[in-house]
Each structure stands twice: as structure tokens, then as C-alpha cells.
Amino acid sequence: MSNKIQKVAIVFFSPQENTRMVAEWFRDIFQEKGIDARTRDLTGLNRNGISEAEIGFLERMDLLLVGSPVYSWHIASPVEWFASRLPRVHNKLAVPFVTYGGVNSGAALAELARSLQKHGYLIAGAGKFLGKHSLMFGGKKPLGRNHPDAGEKALTKKLVDKIISGSFEEEGAADSISWQTLNNKRALVRMLSRTVNMKSLGPMMPKISINPEKCTKCQVCLEACPVRVISINTAPRILTGCIYCYNCVRLCPEGVFEASMAGVGIGIRGMAVMNRERPQSQIW
Ligand SMILES: Cc1cc2nc3c(=O)[nH]c(=O)nc-3n(C[C@H](O)[C@H](O)[C@H](O)COP(=O)(O)O)c2cc1C
Numbered sequence: 426m427s428n429k430i431q432k433v434a435i436v437f438f439s440p441q442e443n444t445r446m447v448a449e450w451f452r453d454i455f456q457e458k459g460i461d462a463r464t465r466d467l468t469g470l471n472r473n474g475i476s477e478a479e480i481g482f483l484e485r486m487d488l489l490l491v492g493s494p495v496y497s498w499h500i501a502s503p504v505e506w507f508a509s510r511l512p513r514v515h516n517k518l519a520v521p522f523v524t525y526g527g528v529n530s531g532a533a534l535a536e537l538a539r540s541l542q543k544h545g546y547l548i549a550g551a552g553k554f555l556g557k558h559s560l561m562f563g564g565k566k567p568l569g570r571n572h573p574d575a576g577e578k579a580l581t582k583k584l585v586d587k588i589i590s591g592s593f594e595e596e597g598a599a600d601s602i603s604w605q606t607l608n609n610k611r612a613l614v615r616m617l618s619r620t621v622n623m624k625s626l627g628p629m630m631p632k633i634s635i636n637p638e639k640c641t642k643c644q645v646c647l648e649a650c651p652v653r654v655i656s657i658n659t660a661p662r663i664l665t666g667c668i669y670c671y672n673c674v675r676l677c678p679e680g681v682f683e684a685s686m687a688g689v690g691i692g693i694r695g696m697a698v699m700n701r702e703r704p705q706s707q708i709w
């Protein structure tokens with residue numbers, strides 16, 4: 426019997442817009458089918474996660490989609506905080522999805538699915554989508570350039586059709602997916618993903634230097650930082666909790682924040698050759 430989906434929440438985090446693009450495709454496709462679908466952007470979320478009001482809102486949803494960029498083979502920390510604060514539900518449907526930059530999606534999708542399952546959600550589907558590599562913003566030919574594209578959009582449509590036509594009435598129902606199914610296919614990646622993460626790689630990321638004398642206090646960086654760890658009170662400063670998205674470097678109009686990204690690009694291309702995954706975009 427088909428599960429009636431009337432209300433859908435699509436929660437996402439997206440410092441550089443790839444994940445937002447996919448989230449908005451999902452929203453539009455559901456809306457075209459007459460389903461009430463809304464997006465919620467996790468920009469600015471802190472460790473305390475979501476408010477009680479938002480928890481109530483999520484509990485009223487028939488389907489929850491959660492999207493994250495892949496950061497060092499894992500989901501980005503605001504999505505992790507969000508997922509850990511979810512209310513416990515009984516047999517509601519959820520769909521995890523990630524966008525990644527063509528190196529490897531690591532353990533991200535499986536860990537997001539696992540977290541949703543732990544909170545009582547049935548995994549009705551999942552998606553992994555190629556996007557422009559957000560650490561290669563300065564280079565000419567970033568990995569995943571021009572993605573997500575029409576191919577990824579077609580996959581989002583297919584996934585929505587699959588979810589709507591599926592039957593997910595009972596825990597363990599044939600059509601629901603267990604998080605283990607979403608494990609990375611490569612044994613080496615599965616093994617290394619226990620040690621590869623932002624904590625271990627953070628110290629190797631390009632350092633951001635600050636030129637306070639150039640600051641005009643325009644406040645662009647305050648909005649651009651997706652985890653709100655920039656202060657310009659006295660002089661521009663980065664507080665603890667930076668996730669290395671480099672939005673401040675990209676978007677400060679005066680070049681107050683600087684980082685040398687060229688070396689990262691070379692390293693990323695090397696890692697992509699060693700860890701490439703096929704197919705690059707996929708739905709379950
Ligand atoms: C700090 C950081 C770590 C990343 N780690 C990975 C990775 O492990 N594998 C990968 O393929 N792409 C990685 N990427 C690229 C992003 O996953 C990819 O560009 C994603 O689509 C960005 O999503 P957004 O545009 O919604 O921010 C990383 C990007 C950043 C900024």
C-alpha cells in the first residue's frame with residue numbers, strides 16, 4: 426500500500442550552494458506534484474541545534490530530507506549537530522543526500538542515514554550528487570565543474586518518484602533501506618574514514634591570514650560565514666569553530682582574509698585519482 430506523503434521538510438547546509446541547488450530541486454519537484462514541501466537552511470546553526478518549535482514542526486512532517494556537503498569524507502558539522510538533536514519518531518520517512526566534489530564521498534551518506542535510523546526514521550531513499558569542489562574555487566578547472574547539472578536533476582526527479590510510489594509502512598519493510606547499504610563500496614575508504622575527518626585534516630588546511638587594516642566593516646563576512654564564527658567588533662577575527670569553507674576568503678570584497686589554495690588543488694586532484702568512485706552520482 427502506498428504511503429501518503431503530504432508534508433515534506435528539506436533541511437540542508439550549503440556554504441557554496443551545491444547542496445542548496447539539489448535541495449531546491451527536491452522542493453520544486455514535490456511542489457509540482459501538489460505536495461507541501463519546504464526547505465530549511467542550517468546556516469547559522471550552533472551546537473545547540475534546532476529549537477523546540479522546529480522540533481515540533483519536523484514531527485508534523487511525513488517525510489524529512491536532509492542534505493549535507495561532504496567534508497573530509499563525513500557530513501558537515503552543522504548537519505551532524507542537527508541530526509543528533511532530532512526528535513525520536515516512529516516509522517517516519519527520511520531521505521539523506523550528500524553533494525561531494527568528485528574525490529570521494531567517504532562515509533558521509535551512510536553516517537547520515539545511520540543517524541536518521543537511530544532516531545526512528547525509515548530510510549525511503551538516498552542520493553549522492555557530484556558538485557563543483559568547493560575547495561577549488563580559485564582554480565580554472567575545479568573537479569566536478571558545472572555540476573550538479575541536468576543529469577543530477579534527473580536523478581532527483583527519479584528519486585522523488587521512487588519515494589512517492591514506495592511502501593514503507595513497517596520498520597524493516599522491504600522497500601526501506603538500511604544505512605549499511607549506503608556504506609562506501611571501497612573497503613580502504615571504509616577503513617580510513619575512521620581516521621580521516623575534519624579534526625585530523627583541519628591542521629593541514631591552508632591557514633587564513635587576516636589583514637585588519639583593509640577592513641571597511643561592511644559586514645559581508647558576518648553573513649558569509651555559515652557557522653557565524655567571525656567577529657569584526659574591534660578588528661576582523663576568526664573565533665573557534667571554523668569549518669574551513671573559505672567563504673570569508675572568497676567573499677570579503679576587500680581581501681581581508683587570505684589563504685593560499687593552489688597546493689590544496691594539487692592534493693585534491695591526486696586524491697581523486699586514488700579514490701575515485703563510480704558512478705559519480707547515484708540514487709538508492
Ligand atoms: C572542508 C572541505 C572538505 C571537503 N571534503 C571533500 C571530500 O572529502 N570529498 C569530496 O569529494 N569533496 C569534498 N569537498 C567538496 C564538497 O563536498 C563539495 O564541493 C560540495 O558539493 C560542496 O557543497 P556546498 O556547495 O553545498 O557547500 C570538501 C569541501 C570542503 C570545503
Ligand code: SF4
Nearest residue numbers: 640641643644646677
Ligand atoms: S567582509 Fe571584509 S571588509 Fe567587510 S567587514 Fe568582513 S572583513 Fe571587513
Ligand code: SF4
Nearest residue numbers: 650667668670671673
Ligand atoms: S571563518 Fe571563514 S573559513 Fe571559517 S567557517 Fe567562517 S567563513 Fe568558513
